[in-house]
Amino acid sequence: xQIKWFNQGRSLGPDDDFFLPELCLPxxxxxxxxxxxxxxxxxVLSEPMQPGFNWVRLALTSLFVQWIVLLSAALLCRLRPxxxxxxxxxxxxxxxxxxVGLALACTAVADYFELGGPLPRSGxxxxxxxxxxxxxxxxxxxxxxxxxxxxxxxxQQAELRARIEALQARIRPHFLFNSLNSIASxxxxxxxxxxxxxxxxxxxxxxxxxxxxxxVPWHDELxxxxxxxxxxxxxxxxxxxxxxxxxxxxxxxxxxQLTLQPLLENALIYGxxxxxxxxxxxxxxxxEDGVFQLCVSNPYDEGVEQRxxxxxxxxxxxxxxxxxxxxxxxxxxxxxxxxGRHFTCLRYPCERLTQEARAI
Numbered sequence: 001x002q003i004k005w006f007n008q009g010r011s012l013g014p015d016d017d018f019f020l021p022e023l024c025l026p027x028x029x030x031x032x033x034x035x036x037x038x039x040x041x042x043x044v045l046s047e048p049m050q051p052g053f054n055w056v057r058l059a060l061t062s063l064f065v066q067w068i069v070l071l072s073a074a075l076l077c078r079l080r081p082x083x084x085x086x087x088x089x090x091x092x093x094x095x096x097x098x099x100v101g102l103a104l105a106c107t108a109v110a111d112y113f114e115l116g117g118p119l120p121r122s123g124x125x126x127x128x129x130x131x132x133x134x135x136x137x138x139x140x141x142x143x144x145x146x147x148x149x150x151x152x153x154x155x156q157q158a159e160l161r162a163r164i165e166a167l168q169a170r171i172r173p174h175f176l177f178n179s180l181n182s183i184a185s186x187x188x189x190x191x192x193x194x195x196x197x198x199x200x201x202x203x204x205x206x207x208x209x210x211x212x213x214x215x216v217p218w219h220d221e222l223x224x225x226x227x228x229x230x231x232x233x234x235x236x237x238x239x240x241x242x243x244x245x246x247x248x249x250x251x252x253x254x255x256x257q258l259t260l261q262p263l264l265e266n267a268l269i270y271g272x273x274x275x276x277x278x279x280x281x282x283x284x285x286x287x288e289d290g291v292f293q294l295c296v297s298n299p300y301d302e303g304v305e306q307r308x309x310x311x312x313x314x315x316x317x318x319x320x321x322x323x324x325x326x327x328x329x330x331x332x333x334x335x336x337x338x339x340g341r342h343f344t345c346l347r348y349p350c351e352r353l354t355q356e357a358r359a360i
Contacts, residue, residue, distance in 0.1 A: 018084035019150035103135035239278025262315035271298025
């Protein structure tokens, strides 16, 4: 059984890398209660079987164990920020000591008020020792499980980060080479515009390298795309027309860097470059109910066979892989043709603030 201890939608704090989960969360409390009930069944079934099952014994044992579990969860939840500052071995030892102390304290209270019936004095020491050892073994096993799960989660995050960085590193040269190809076509036609495009590309590539993070604010990605289009405008002139419908998107919305530019490049190759008269490239973006949607469309002639470059195809596959790695199965990239236009659309769930970039 794998327990999801963290709320993925919230931002990460400095102690979220600690192996002990936040036991105050509803999911964690429910899991702890269920595990405690399993322990109760083991304890009751470990005793000699009687002809009639003692339901009262089961209820009292369950109540006793739940006391210990809930008190331990509450106390460890309060002490978690302090324990997170200690070494893992010391923090684990203190957690075990706290659970054992609470188990002995609950045993003393139950003994004093005779909640489980009168206790023979000759068996008192054995009872305290039994409860102490059981609580020590169970807490040690559970903490060990928490630690291994934390290490496994950390390894998964490291592998995911490496995968995304590799994809990001592959798309930068692709972006540079395609921009250089556009500038090369201007050298013979208009050397002055080619010179200006080189200067724009220098500023553009410097901006793309300035933020090495996996996610960037939407405002920065939009500015990067507009700089790219300014280079293409030198080459295509009036053949390239643009329609931006992006005002409804918050500036701080997180988006993988160099996502919009390949979509625009795809639109230029499919819809503008093959047409003598050019056409309109429309960029539509919206953010609603925690889901970001982006569509880039361009004219498409049904009777003309379109052959996109291999580089553009790889860029779209790259974007799809990055979206899946960052945002999970709910992220998607789709290509559609309807009403004489070619649509490339993506969507993914996200928060407004770029905290998710720190979670990877």
